[in-house]
Amino acid sequence: MLLPSAFAADLRQRFNFSTAGRRRGASPPQTTPPRTRPRASDGRLPPTFRRYQSNFAQATPPSPASLGKPAQAKTYRRTRKTLRRLLYTSLVLAALYAADTRRYDACLTRSVRTFSIGLLIALDYKLNFRPDPWIGDSISELHARSARRIFELLRENGGLYMKIGQAIAMQSAILPEEMQKMFARMFDDAPQNNWKEVEQVIREDFGKSPEEVFGVSFTGEAGKGLMERTARASASVAQVHWARLPDGREVAIKVQKREIARQVGWDLWAFKTVTRVYTWWFDLPLYHLVPYISDRLMLETDFQNEAKNAAKMRQLIQGEPRLRDKVYIPECYHELSSKRVMTAEWIEGVRLWDKAGISDSWQGGWRQGSPGAGGVQLEPPPPSVAASLTSKHPNDEKLKPTRDSWRGPSQTGGLGLGLKPVMETMISLFSAQMFLWGLVHCDPHPGNIFIRRLPNGKPELVLIDHGLYIQMDPKFRHEYALFWRSLMTFDNATIARITSEEWGINAPDIFASATLMRPYEGGDGKTLADIKAMSKIEQRERQFAMQQKMRAGVREILANQDKFPQELIFIGRNLRIVQGNNQFLGSPVNRVKITGTWASRALADNKDAPWDVRWREYGRHLLFKLVLTGTDVFFYYSKVKQWVGWGKGMDDDLEESMREMAGR
Numbered sequence: 001m002l003l004p005s006a007f008a009a010d011l012r013q014r015f016n017f018s019t020a021g022r023r024r025g026a027s028p029p030q031t032t033p034p035r036t037r038p039r040a041s042d043g044r045l046p047p048t049f050r051r052y053q054s055n056f057a058q059a060t061p062p063s064p065a066s067l068g069k070p071a072q073a074k075t076y077r078r079t080r081k082t083l084r085r086l087l088y089t090s091l092v093l094a095a096l097y098a099a100d101t102r103r104y105d106a107c108l109t110r111s112v113r114t115f116s117i118g119l120l121i122a123l124d125y126k127l128n129f130r131p132d133p134w135i136g137d138s139i140s141e142l143h144a145r146s147a148r149r150i151f152e153l154l155r156e157n158g159g160l161y162m163k164i165g166q167a168i169a170m171q172s173a174i175l176p177e178e179m180q181k182m183f184a185r186m187f188d189d190a191p192q193n194n195w196k197e198v199e200q201v202i203r204e205d206f207g208k209s210p211e212e213v214f215g216v217s218f219t220g221e222a223g224k225g226l227m228e229r230t231a232r233a234s235a236s237v238a239q240v241h242w243a244r245l246p247d248g249r250e251v252a253i254k255v256q257k258r259e260i261a262r263q264v265g266w267d268l269w270a271f272k273t274v275t276r277v278y279t280w281w282f283d284l285p286l287y288h289l290v291p292y293i294s295d296r297l298m299l300e301t302d303f304q305n306e307a308k309n310a311a312k313m314r315q316l317i318q319g320e321p322r323l324r325d326k327v328y329i330p331e332c333y334h335e336l337s338s339k340r341v342m343t344a345e346w347i348e349g350v351r352l353w354d355k356a357g358i359s360d361s362w363q364g365g366w367r368q369g370s371p372g373a374g375g376v377q378l379e380p381p382p383p384s385v386a387a388s389l390t391s392k393h394p395n396d397e398k399l400k401p402t403r404d405s406w407r408g409p410s411q412t413g414g415l416g417l418g419l420k421p422v423m424e425t426m427i428s429l430f431s432a433q434m435f436l437w438g439l440v441h442c443d444p445h446p447g448n449i450f451i452r453r454l455p456n457g458k459p460e461l462v463l464i465d466h467g468l469y470i471q472m473d474p475k476f477r478h479e480y481a482l483f484w485r486s487l488m489t490f491d492n493a494t495i496a497r498i499t500s501e502e503w504g505i506n507a508p509d510i511f512a513s514a515t516l517m518r519p520y521e522g523g524d525g526k527t528l529a530d531i532k533a534m535s536k537i538e539q540r541e542r543q544f545a546m547q548q549k550m551r552a553g554v555r556e557i558l559a560n561q562d563k564f565p566q567e568l569i570f571i572g573r574n575l576r577i578v579q580g581n582n583q584f585l586g587s588p589v590n591r592v593k594i595t596g597t598w599a600s601r602a603l604a605d606n607k608d609a610p611w612d613v614r615w616r617e618y619g620r621h622l623l624f625k626l627v628l629t630g631t632d633v634f635f636y637y638s639k640v641k642q643w644v645g646w647g648k649g650m651d652d653d654l655e656e657s658m659r660e661m662a663g664r
Contacts, residue, residue, distance in 0.1 A: 107266035110157045114270045117153045121146050122281055158190060159260055160267045160297055162236030192234035195394040197258045198241070205338035214253070214336065214343075215246045220389040226381065227253070229394040235447075237301060237467075242346060242400045250378045251333065252347070256301065256340035264301050268294045285558045292566040296442075300467040303342035307332040309439075309466040310344070316437050323432060326425045328375065328452075328462045347462050348372040348403055349450030350415055352581060358422060358451050358459075360414025364406030370415060371403045373452040373460055378403070406453075415453040420588040422451060423581070425461045427591055430578055431598030434571060435481045436605070438472035442570040444577050446584065470570045478606065479503075480571070484599035485620075487512055488592075489627055503568075504560025511557050514572065587648065590635040593628050600624045 096108070128135050128142045136142060154161040199210055206213045210227065217224035227243035232252075234240075237260055241253045272290050279287040299305050314329035336343035348371040350357040364370065372378055381401045392399075407413040426449070433440045443465060450462035472480070479498050486494040495512060499505040558564060575595075582591050604617040641647035 107263055110159075110161075110263065111266055111270045113153060113157065114274060117149050118274045118277070121149055122278065126281070157267075159236060159257075159263050160271075160300075162190060163297065163300070190234050190236050192231040192239045193257050195229040198229070198231075198239070198255050201255055201258050201340055205340050214243055214251075216243060218389060220386040226386060226389075226399050228397045228399050230397040232400070238303075244380065248377065248380065249333075250346040251336075251343050252330075252345070253336075254303065254342040254344070256303065260301055261340070264298065268297065285561060288561040289558075289566060289569060293569065296468060296470065296570065299469075302339055303337060303467075304339055306465075306467040307334055307337050307342055307344070309441075309469045312439060313433075313441070313463070313466060316432075316439065317429075320432060320436070323425075323429060325454075326459070326461060327429050328460055329466075330462065330464060344464075345375075346372075346378070347450050347464065348378065349452045349462055352422075352446040352449040352451060353584070355419070355585060357414045358417050359419060360412065360416070362406070362416025362453065362457075363408035363413035364453070367455050368406070369455040370406055370453040373454050415451060415459070416457070417451065417453060417459045418588075419585045422459045422461065423585055423589045423591075424594065425459060426581060427578060427589065427594045428598065429461065429463070430574055431595050434472070434574070435477065435484075435599050435602035438474065438477040440470050440472065440567075440571060440574055441466060441468070442470055442574050443468040444574060444581070446581060449581070468570070470567050472567050472571075473565075474608075476565050476567060478603070481599040481602045483515075484596055485603065485624060487515065488596040488600075489624065502563070503565055504563025505557050506560070507557050514557075515575070583648070586642070587638065593635070596628060597625065 124135070124142060124145065127133075129139065131139075133139065133142060136145070202208075202210050202213060211217060211224075214227060215225050216227040218227070218229070223246065225244050225246045228241050230241075231239035232242050238254050238256045241255065242250075243253050244250050272287075272294065275290050276287050279285065310329055310332050314331070317323050317327050317329060330345035330347055332342065332344045350370075352358075369376070379401070381399060385399050389399075404411065406415075426444075430441065430444060441463060444463070448463065448465040450464065452460045452462060454460050479502055482494065483498050485491075486498070495508050499508040499511055505511050579591060582589065600621045604614060604621040606614065606617070609617070638647055
């Protein structure tokens with residue numbers, strides 16, 4: 001089928017329709033005889049030919065006037081300018097990123113990541129924290145999204161961010177359940193730095209090589225000690241290397257990761273900025289707590305402060321008969337320590353998270369203890385270890401003897417210890433710190449607690465990592481002990497006086513529930529009444545209403561910033577971690593009763609009080625012990641449910657009641 005233009009050309013050729021030819025009256029040369037044009041009876045051309053003939057015109061070039069004014073050629077200057085800006089911006093950002101990651105340990109990148117994720121979470125809560133969220137089906141999905149984002153942020157940034165993640169991981173009683181599920185892996189080992197970075201930190205702090213500082217050799221030189229260049233453990237801030245000094249002492253050399261010194265300032269600045277924004281955005285008085293928290297976290301990077309805390313705690317325990325033979329604090333060697341390097345006694349033991357290792361049958365022999373128990377010096381490695389040093393690679397260097405013969409030939413044995421005395425010792429230790437000494441270890445997670453077996457068959461608890469401590473004011477320590485005893489006896493007047501007048505807390509029932517980690521049934525009963533009133537509301541609305549109430553409760557607790565004792569932040573952390581440890585072991589003890597007993601006994605043992613006051617306190621303490629037997633009813637009720645498979649123990653039952661209180 002021909003196009004109209006082609007068809008017209010064909011017609012001109014076939015029928016000689018040339019306009020110029022008609023004007024001249026001449027016919028172009030013909031190679032074939034001219035064809036006769038088909039005409040109708042009236043002599044006219046058929047309609048088809050007339051239609052095409054009317055469209056034919058002679059092709060002539062256009063005149064300059066008909067073309068109009070010439071237009072300037074397009075240069076696309078704005079597009080090129082935009083592209084240049086994008087290119088320059090990309091180059092600058094790439095240069096900043098390269099300099100930040102290679103020179104400044106990704107401090108700027110980590111901060112930008114923190115702000116972007118923080119803003120995204122804040123917007124998500126602002127838009128979707130409602131009974132019927134715009135995105136997702138429920139508030140639980142909102143919590144799950146936020147938990148996932150926070151978890152990825154903390155894992156990606158590392159350093160002090162991991163410490164924050166560990167704190168979140170132990171707060172399941174007061175935070176959404178989705179947080180607890182997501183942060184369950186926060187105690188996993190962090191990546192370790194290579195030996196060159198470790199060696200550089202030691203040289204910077206001591207001005208000497210590791211061989212000179214510790215008297216070790218990496219070539220098997222006679223008379224020298226041994227040191228593993230591969231870390232035995234790596235945490236968020238530091239990593240630990242095993243070494244045996246020339247004098248026979250076996251030590252753990254804790255070396256701070258080189259990037260931490262530069263990152264800690266940026267991390268705390270980002271933490272302060274995000275908290276300030278959240279304080280304004282969500283109308284929660286959080287920012288006034290930031291300076292105190294930042295100071296405590298900063299002290300965690302000072303290993304000389306950690307060594308000082310460990311020495312002080314070691315001294316206090318040695319002076320307490322109820323703990324002296326049950327708790328062990330490793331000795332720190334100050335002459336081999338600095339701000340970023342700490343050398344302490346090496347500990348052989350079973351971590352608290354190894355339940356089977358603690359409770360399985362003992363196969364180490366009669367009247368024998370586990371390696372190192374009671375501070376006994378460990379046996380040296382065989383001579384073949386030093387002889388094989390030259391064939392070892394720094395990234396895969398294992399020189400320490402295994403020392404696990406006590407597990408038996410099949411390696412299925414354990415320490416043969418009961419879980420109940422282990423937890424009794426642990427709760428007693430941290431209760432003594434809070435109520436007797438006012439010096440509290442605030443990071444007692446399972447990775448910081450070892451268990452050993454003494455020759456008498458009893459457990460010995462070893463506490464390590466003494467970087468995060470708080471010192472309680474004596475007045476506050478006395479008030480806190482009285483507060484705990486009042487909780488046990490439902491002394492609502494004393495609770496109201498301490499919380500409201502002394503601590504500036506306007507929600508004593510909610511604070512009491514957070515302290516006990518179960519709904520407090522004393523006071524005016526307002527909290528429980530609100531819970532019962534909401535029990536018939538539709539699930540989504542109930543969940544939203546309860547969490548709104550908890551938010552208002554937090555605002556009431558922190559309302560009076562001048563009076564609120566900031567030590568309560570880390571004391572609450574300690575209590576929650578200890579509760580989590582008890583839950584993990586199956587709730588073998590009545591944690592609330594043991595803690596309350598130590599609080600009451602501390603009031604009776606107050607040496608600064610007059611004799612008549614002390615005698616009255618002793619009488620109250622004896623009466624208090626009788627009252628505490630009532631808590632055993634609930635404890636053994638939970639135990640029976642646990643035995644028949646209807647529950648997991650007292651602390652799990654308490655946590656479930658807290659979940660109900662939080663509307664989850």
